[in-house]
Amino acid sequence: PDLTAPGVDILAAWSPIAPPSIDWEDPRSVDYNIISGTSMSCPHASGAAAYVKAAHPDWSPAAVKSALMTTATVVDPNKHEDLEFAYGSGQINPAQAIKPGLVYDANETDYISFLCKQGYNTTTVRLITGNNSSVCSSTLNGRAWDLNYPSFSLAVEDGKQIDGVFTRTVTNVGSANSTYTVQMYSPPEFSISVEPEVLSFSTIGEKKSFTVKVGGGFISQQKITSGAIIWTDELEQYRVRSPVVVYNVLPGYTFFPPQTSKFQKKPTTFHGPTTPSMHHKNEILGRN
Numbered sequence: 001p002d003l004t005a006p007g008v009d010i011l012a013a014w015s016p017i018a019p020p021s022i023d024w025e026d027p028r029s030v031d032y033n034i035i036s037g038t039s040m041s042c043p044h045a046s047g048a049a050a051y052v053k054a055a056h057p058d059w060s061p062a063a064v065k066s067a068l069m070t071t072a073t074v075v076d077p078n079k080h081e082d083l084e085f086a087y088g089s090g091q092i093n094p095a096q097a098i099k100p101g102l103v104y105d106a107n108e109t110d111y112i113s114f115l116c117k118q119g120y121n122t123t124t125v126r127l128i129t130g131n132n133s134s135v136c137s138s139t140l141n142g143r144a145w146d147l148n149y150p151s152f153s154l155a156v157e158d159g160k161q162i163d164g165v166f167t168r169t170v171t172n173v174g175s176a177n178s179t180y181t182v183q184m185y186s187p188p189e190f191s192i193s194v195e196p197e198v199l200s201f202s203t204i205g206e207k208k209s210f211t212v213k214v215g216g217g218f219i220s221q222q223k224i225t226s227g228a229i230i231w232t233d234e235l236e237q238y239r240v241r242s243p244v245v246v247y248n249v250l251p252g253y254t255f256f257p258p259q260t261s262k263f264q265k266k267p268t269t270f271h272g273p274t275t276p277s278m279h280h281k282n283e284i285l286g287r288n
Helices: 038-055 061-070 108-117 122-129 278-282
Strands: 010-013 032-035 152-157 161-172 178-185 190-195 198-201 207-218 225-233 239-249
Touching: 038 061, 061 239, 108 122, 152 161, 152 207, 178 190, 190 225, 198 207, 207 239
Parallel strands: 152 239
Antiparallel strands: 010 032, 161 207, 178 198, 178 225, 190 207, 225 239
């Protein structure tokens, strides 16, 4: 995920024709229920995005997402072994997201390049864009590290050395005349360097690019580890944080997400209709 949003024990509207508890034969009818799950987090995240868009109508979807991600409240890493792969950049902070200082913007061309590197070709990309001018200039798969995304994820094959280089461009949406200095935080397993370490802006909308290098020793069967880079202006009005995650994968699976115990658990078996609602997992109501 990119973000975490409130999704546990949420008071929400409930269909009166659906059973309010885990018992599918529960005859009660209610208009509200206490629900937990991504179905509850999603409307909170969507509402936060709409709030940012209302404050900045001219921002692209990528800029809105960037603002939400870089201003999110950092989650305690002890909460989950999968770190950012479990909770993203952190818990949404809509009030802060309307004044992020810098945003990682991206346009249609950037996403087409990303898709092409993921194995799409001109034909399949055009099905997505609906535009016959969309073209994949190369059919070779590649690591789409250079999508201008507000986070960094490095997959390292088992037994190989930690080594990755990312290029990013930020757009100034804060103070016209401002200077940002970067801070790097990393665990003992790897190091992070940024070049340049200072970005100076003279106008709103000005763009500056930088390079992030992630390096370390050879790793094997290593758990997910993460650090971060944080751009802060000289007045400390803005704090633009991006997580940096390094994870180990088996040879041949470099482009896939990490496989941890979280992802290998036995699927839950449901009883009842063929399309049961996950909302029943943590409902407050129980049948006597």
